[in-house]
Amino acid sequence: MDALYFELGWQHIVNWDAYDHILFVIALSAIYLLRDWKKVLVLVTAFTIGHSVTLALSVLNIIRIPSEIVEFLIPVTICITALSNILRKTEQPQSLQLNYFYALFFGLIHGLGFSNYLKSLLGSQANIVQPLLGFNIGLEVGQIVIVMAILIFSTLIVNIGRIKRRDWTMFLSSATFGAAFIMVLEGIRTFSE
Template identity: 35%
Template sequence: MNLKKIVSLLVILILYSVGNNVLAHGVDGDTQTFLSGNDGVAFGPFLYIGAKHMLTGYDHLLFLVGVIFFLYRPKEVLLYVSFFTIGHSLTLLLGVMADISINSYLIDAIIALSIVYKGFDNLGGFKRFFGAQPNTKAAVLIFGLFHGFGLASKLQDFKFDKDGLFTNLLGFNIGVEIGQFIALAFVLILITLWRRSPSFIRFSTLTNTLLMAAGFLLLGYQLTGYVTS
């Protein structure tokens, strides 16, 4: 694949997320109809909804792009993604099962902040301005917890039938992981191809700056929604 096409695809992913920030946690009409009318166990449909939601959850994906951007070893990628997965799985299940209600605008604002954090971290901002480097694994786990509450906050908008709730949530969470795997595979292929070129380091600053910009724009959108809602 041509190098310019690889860079363009990564930049488009970042810019497209900004232009479609409304969809970051949105639920389309057909899905709303199904969730509102669901009765009993529906593992398959919830699995599909979870996968689709993750593939269109641009805020989640942008954070993961930042997480894996400078990870070269498959073992490291697996480790960091596992921390993120553990975090969002716990709070997704806990949030819905325990009916922990958090304002969706505020939780999405924190998710947007996680994107800013990772872009800033990738640019070496913490060492440069504060002289210290936060524990990246702990940060990914903690932000993963917030991402899980973000997923839970949207599901809580629907009054689920308690019958089969845990099974349905399990299906949704597995679907989220499937969607995450598909998206990460695509991004990893692009980044791996790009790393073969000397331009990777040269354009990495621009890419992570755009990542931060996307996070700030999403943050502003969510805070505006919170104030005006």
């Protein structure tokens, strides 16, 4: 593994400039508490697998999608995930199936968002396996740190703050939806110009 690219991947996900990816991780984690950490780890890993696939394909120039489309689709994925949390009928997450699908499929879209950044770093480097692996592992570690912070904070709010779990999920998901929806509107405005 390439330590430089691990550091770049780590810094990229925990940097507030990558708030769109942070918002997706928040939306994905909003329905869980600290006791659900194993389920969330599966989700984050599915997200990493998804974005690793498209990141590799894009860096190798196998797929090419205009960045304007990708930058529009990323907040759409956040809105869909947050809206799914809001419309959820039960307080407790019953199964991973839908969230696992969101994490994996939407990870494919987010990987395209990472690709321009990584392509600029790699330049004309011939061997991309180690840098790509290092970058993805750095992203995964960064995502786990963000998820753990969300789970700890959510657990404190629900258990110590005595806020109903459903109310907290609604608040967190609605705030995430609102932030992402503004990004969607900005994307629509960009397309119409």
